[in-house]
Amino acid sequence: MYEKSVAELARALDAGTVSAVELASEYLARIERFKGMNAFLDVRPEVTLAQARRADAMRAAGRATALTGVPVAHKDIFVTRDFASTAASRMLDGYMSPFDAAVVENMAAAGMVTLGKVNCDEFAMGSSNENSAYGRVANPWDGNAVPGGSSGGSAAAVAARLAPVATATDTGGSIREPAAFSGITGIKPTYGRASRWGMIAFASSLDQAGVMTQSAEDAALVFNAMLGFDPRDSTSVERAPEDYTRDLATPVAGLTIGVPREFFGKGLQPDVEAAVRAALAEYEKQGARLVDISLPNAELGIPVYYVIAPAECSSNLSRFDGVRYGHRAAHYDDLADMIKRSRAEGFGAEPKRRILIGTYVLSHGYYDAYYLKAQRVRRIIADEFQRAFRECDIIAGPVTTSVAFGFGEKAADPVSMYLSDLYTIPGSLAGLPGMSIPCGFGARNLPVGLQLTANYFEEAKLLGAAHRYQLATDWHRRMPAGIA
Ligand code: GLN
Numbered sequence: 241m242y243e244k245s246v247a248e249l250a251r252a253l254d255a256g257t258v259s260a261v262e263l264a265s266e267y268l269a270r271i272e273r274f275k276g277m278n279a280f281l282d283v284r285p286e287v288t289l290a291q292a293r294r295a296d297a298m299r300a301a302g303r304a305t306a307l308t309g310v311p312v313a314h315k316d317i318f319v320t321r322d323f324a325s326t327a328a329s330r331m332l333d334g335y336m337s338p339f340d341a342a343v344v345e346n347m348a349a350a351g352m353v354t355l356g357k358v359n360c361d362e363f364a365m366g367s368s369n370e371n372s373a374y375g376r377v378a379n380p381w382d383g384n385a386v387p388g389g390s391s392g393g394s395a396a397a398v399a400a401r402l403a404p405v406a407t408a409t410d411t412g413g414s415i416r417e418p419a420a421f422s423g424i425t426g427i428k429p430t431y432g433r434a435s436r437w438g439m440i441a442f443a444s445s446l447d448q449a450g451v452m453t454q455s456a457e458d459a460a461l462v463f464n465a466m467l468g469f470d471p472r473d474s475t476s477v478e479r480a481p482e483d484y485t486r487d488l489a490t491p492v493a494g495l496t497i498g499v500p501r502e503f504f505g506k507g508l509q510p511d512v513e514a515a516v517r518a519a520l521a522e523y524e525k526q527g528a529r530l531v532d533i534s535l536p537n538a539e540l541g542i543p544v545y546y547v548i549a550p551a552e553c554s555s556n557l558s559r560f561d562g563v564r565y566g567h568r569a570a571h572y573d574d575l576a577d578m579i580k581r582s583r584a585e586g587f588g589a590e591p592k593r594r595i596l597i598g599t600y601v602l603s604h605g606y607y608d609a610y611y612l613k614a615q616r617v618r619r620i621i622a623d624e625f626q627r628a629f630r631e632c633d634i635i636a637g638p639v640t641t642s643v644a645f646g647f648g649e650k651a652a653d654p655v656s657m658y659l660s661d662l663y664t665i666p667g668s669l670a671g672l673p674g675m676s677i678p679c680g681f682g683a684r685n686l687p688v689g690l691q692l693t694a695n696y697f698e699e700a701k702l703l704g705a706a707h708r709y710q711l712a713t714d715w716h717r718r719m720p721a722g723i724a
Contacts (some may be wrong), residue, residue, distance in 0.1 A: 242270055242401045243719065246310055247460035249404055253299065253309040260295035260309030264288050267311050270423030271355065271402050272521045274723070275376045279396040282323045283356035285304055291353045292678065298351050308351025308463050313403035315394050316357040317364055318344050318449070319438045322427050323354070327440045328372040329362045330502055331566045331586035341409055341438025342470045343449050350465035355403050359393030363557065364409055364442045366390045367417055367660035370651050371590045374399050379422060380720040381686055385644040388418025388660075391452065392555030395422035398452045401679045405453045405462050409439060411446045412545050413639075416676040419638035420689025425676045425706070425716055426452045427459045430696050431671030432477035434469030443552035444475070446545075446668050453714050456677065456706035460484040464700065468553050479697070487704025495705060498632030500535045503663050509642045511682030516638045519679035519690045522712060523636070523705075533628045533635065540617050541665035547601050547614035549668075554598025557591060622670035625695075635693040638663055639676045643686035663691060673699045677706050678715035687715075 241249065241258055252258045252262035268285050288311075296308040319325040319337035326332040340348065348354070361371040369377045377392040379385040380400040387396040389409035395418035398406050408415045410428035419426025427450050434449035441447060449552025451466065453459045463484040470476040475522075499520065504513060524530055562582030569581035587595070601610035628635060640660060650657040667674040673696070676689035694702040710716050 241266055244404065245454045246307070246404045246461055249310050250306055250461065254304070256289050260292040260299070260353055261289060262310060262630060264292035264311055264327035274402055276365055276398055277380065277396055277400060278375050279358055279393045279402060280313070280356045281328065281374055281393070281399065281509070284323060287322045287679065291348070292451070295351045295353055297594040300671065305350045305465065306461060306521045308326055309353060310405070310704055311353045311355045312347055313355045313358045313394065313397045313406040314344055315391055315406065315408050316619045317360060317409050317440045318346055318407060319440065320354070320357065323357045325440070327355065327685065328360050328374055329365045329588065329591070330373045330588065331560050332638060333567065335565065337438070339438060342472065343466055344438065344467050346468065358397050358406055361390035361590070363391070363553070363591050364390040364411055364414055365553070365590045365594060367413070367657050368650065369393065371588060371648065373588055376647060379644050381423060382644065382684060384643070384646050384687060385684070386421065386647060388421030388492060388644060389413040391418045392563055394427070395419055395424060398422070398424045398454065399720060401719065404449055404606050405458060407449060408452050409447055409449050409587050410668065411443050411549060413661035414690065415450045415662060416639050416674055416691060419645035419676040423687030423715070423718065424452055425455055425459060425675065426569055427675035427699070427703070428673060428675045429463065429467060429699050430445065430477070431468045432475050435468070435476050435700070436471045437470055437472040441556040443549040444556060445552060446549060454506035455486055455710050456675070456703045457485070457710070460488060460700070460703045479571045482700065487502070487700045488707045490704045491525060491527065492705055492708045495528040495634060497523055497528050497530050498533035498628050498635045499530055500628070500635060500637055501532050501536065502535050502538050507641045508638060510677070512640065512642060512688050513640050515680030515682060515688035516690055519709065520636060522709060526708060526712065527705045531632055533631055535621070535624050535628060535666060537617065537621050538666040539626055541621060541643070541669055542662060544617045544669060545665045546597070546658060547610050548618065550594040551597035551602050551611055552598070553591070554595045554602065557587070557595055581672050584587065587621050616706065618669045621666050625667070625670045625672060629695045633694070636701065637691050639689035639691040643682040643684065643688060657720070667693045673695065673702055675702060677708060677709060678718070679713070680715055
């Protein structure tokens with residue numbers, strides 16, 4: 241059953257051709273078999289199987305939802321009561337949360353079964369999963385290539401069919417970029433759609449939860465269970481529940497697709513450009529109209545993001561002081577020394593680099609020059625998207641400049657690593673819903689992603705447009721050779 245999509249698994253569970261326990265067992269066996277990929281950080285078969293038995297009981301009692309018994313893997317950024325929650329940091333080694341994150345809670349309430357926690361970059365900071373304190377994750381398409389980051393474990397798990405769906409988070413591209421590198425579908429909703437309650441904070445004004453799946457249809461089904469207003473998150477948007485599958489049957493004929501010319505400039509590799517252009521041609525063939533649009537300040541996204549995200553993380557990560565929870569140094573002289581040593585030992589290089597940058601840009605004398613200016617440019621970028629959406633329904637382009645790069649290729653140069661999110665960060669700064677869908681293969685036969693971005697709260701339209709493409713193509717059905 242492991243090759244099946246969420247929609248197919250849900251039908252099989254409904255028809256009684258497979259039980260939740262059988263499904264969970266099959267995936268647990270695969271997770272064990274592909275341990276070397278390092279996608280999973282915590283697996284507890286007894287917990288998973290107990291949840292699966294509960295799902296089967298829900299079905300027997302006639303209380304099943306569409307997703308009861310469908311397995312899910314959670315990014316280790318969401319806290320969970322029954323699995324350790326580490327954010328892939330030594331700082332939280334073995335940490336057991338007293339509660340489940342809202343997203344985890346919502347999916348459990350629908351009867352979904354947790355397979356375990358998946359690897360990511362430490363505190364979701366990175367683009368290759370090489371910043372995990374628990375080791376890198378292999379790209380299922382090529383063991384020497386990165387799966388992307390920060391949600392590298394989520395992407396690899398879905399690409400290798402170790403889970404039909406995985407939760408993920410996107411602050412500047414961490415769902416779309418790994419989805420593109422790993423040849424799967426990934427979507428982040430509008431900022432405020434998914435509750436951040438119980439999501440270990442990186443940059444609060446940007447962090448948003450989403451999913452990695454095989455297809456847009458699957459993501460729509462999962463969004464129905466996962467998203468919704470949560471009074472415990474002050475930035476959660478209060479809107480009536482929606483059916484995210486409602487536009488799956490809507491043809492794209494008549495849809496206007498904006499193609500930002502700035503996303504096809506210098507740096508974009510020809511293999512990625514060719515696959516993306518072919519995908520745009522497919523939309524045209526289906527009756528969509530392509531229009532040239534401009535996001536003139538999108539290129540400022542990276543410098544703006546690398547002021548705002550570190551500023552927010554320096555504040556969010558100040559809670560890890562060795563006093564309340566998290567790592568505490570074994571030896572110290574006094575309180576100040578204890579805090580210093582605990583933080584020095586607990587955080588890896590990337591969080592430390594960002595805490596330093598963040599503290600600097602927020603300090604007296606630099607706040608106006610960097611932080612305030614970055615906020616102003618952030619607004620300009622968001623406004624440019626609004627101008628663009630007056631001319632089009634959806635914006636389409638590449639997710640990344642290249643296919644997945646090799647391990648170590650960018651690890652020594654933070655700036656070249658930061659550039660991995662050139663095309664995803666502008667949408668994150670604006671808080672827009674965005675996704676990546678597989679659209680072909682490039683160099684070294686590695687997958688290429690097509691990025692689709694819609695206006696606020698238009699996830700259903702976005703998923704519909706992605707689904708129409710997936711009905712006509714089979715890129716999203718292709719699987720890495722080594723996982724059968
Ligand atoms: N790669 C970006 C960063 O390192 C984005 C990470 C994310 O979206 N969580 O910050």
